Amino acid sequence: MKKYFLYFLGLNLIAFAVVLNVRFDLGVAAFSSVMYSISQIYNISLGTASIICYLIFVIIQCILSKKITVTFILEIPLSFAFGWLTDLYDFIIPTLSLSLYLRVICFIMTMFITAMGVFLSVKTNLILTPTDGIVKTISEVFSFPFSIVKNTFDITLVFVTIILCLINHTHFYGLGIGTILTALFIGRIINIYEKKIQLSF
Template sequence: MQFSGEKLTLKRVFNYIFGLYLITLGVAFSIKSCLGSAPVSSIPYAINLIWLVEIGVATFIFHTMLVGIEWFLLKNDFKKKHFLQVFVGVLFGVFTSISVSLLGFIPMANSVAAGLLMTMLAVFFIALGLFFYVPANIIPLSVEGVTQAIAIVTDKPFSTVKVYLDVCIVSTALILSWGFLGQLGSVGIGTIIGALLIGTTVKYIHKIHGRLTGNHVDLKKM
C-alpha cells in the first residue's frame, strides 16, 4: 500500500505512532512540572481562559487555523491529506490522556528544581517524538505541518524554524493572556524553556543519529 508516494510499511506506522506517543509523554511531564504548559498548548489554553471556550474546541480551532496558514504557504503544493491534520489531534488527545494516567504515580513538582527536571524531560521526549514521527511522512500534527511548510518556503532547517515558531506561539499566548486577563495564563518558565529548547534538541538528536548511523533523516518531507 502506498501513502505519500512511499510504501506504508510497519516501520513507518510504528515510528509515527511511537513518535506521537513520546510527544504526549513530554506534554504529561510538562503538566507535572507545574511550570507552564507545553508551547503547543499555550494558545488553546489562552483561548480557554479568555473566552471560556472548552479546551478541546479551542484546540480544534487553533489547529484549523494552522492548517489554513499551511495551505496559504504551500499553495499548489498543499496536499488533500493535510486537511486530516486537524483530526490527528483526536489521536493526540487520546495519547495525552494515556500518558497523564501512566505518570499518575509521579507527584506534581513541589520545588523549582523538580519542576525544571520535569521540564527538561518534557523537552527531551517531545523532541525525540518529533524525530520519530515527522519523517514517517504520514499525517503530521498541524504545528509540525506549519513548521515543515515554513521550512520549505524559507529553505531553513526544520529544527531552526521549530524554535522560531514555538517562540511565536508562546509570545502570542502571552500577549493574549496579558492583554485580556492581565496575567500570564498557562505560560510559565517551563513554556518558555520548551519554546527555546525543543527545536534545538531535535537538531542535536538529528546530528547524533547521523553520526551513529550515517543516515540523513528528512524532517521536511511531506
C-alpha cells in the same frame, strides 16, 4: 511496520509530554502555550483547544503553500485524534506533588521526550500534527532548516499567548520558566537528534 510504530510512538510521546509539562507547573511547552491559554480562558479541555488551534494551522499551511494537498486534508482528522489523545493523557496522568528541584529535573527530561516525539513523527514522513506540519511547511516554503523554524515558531506562539491573555485581561496562563526553556531548546534538541540518529525504512 517499523515506520508506523515509530510514528504512533512519536505522537504519544508528544501528547504525553504536553500533559506532563502542565503537571510540573513550571510553564507549559511553548508550542502548546496558545492551546493551554485558550483552554483556561474559555474553560474548555486542552484537547478541544488543541483541535481549534490545529485546524487554524492547517488553513495557514494551505495559504503558505498556495495549494490544498491530501497531506493537509489528512491533518484534519489527525487534529481530532491528537486532541482526544491529549485529553486521554490529561485524564490518566494524576496531579504530581514534587519538590521544585525534582520538577525542574523532570521538566528538562520531558523536553527531550517532546523533541524525540517531534523527531519521530517528522522523520517517518507520514501525517504530521499540524503544529509540526506548519513548521515543516514554513521550512520548505522559505528554505530554512526545520530546527531553526521550530525555535522561531515556538517563540512566536509564546508572544501570541501573551497577546491573547492581555486582550482577555487574564493571568498569563501556562507561561513560566519552562515555557522559555522549551522555546529556546526543543528545536536545538531536535537538531541533535537529526545529526545523531539515522532512520531508514
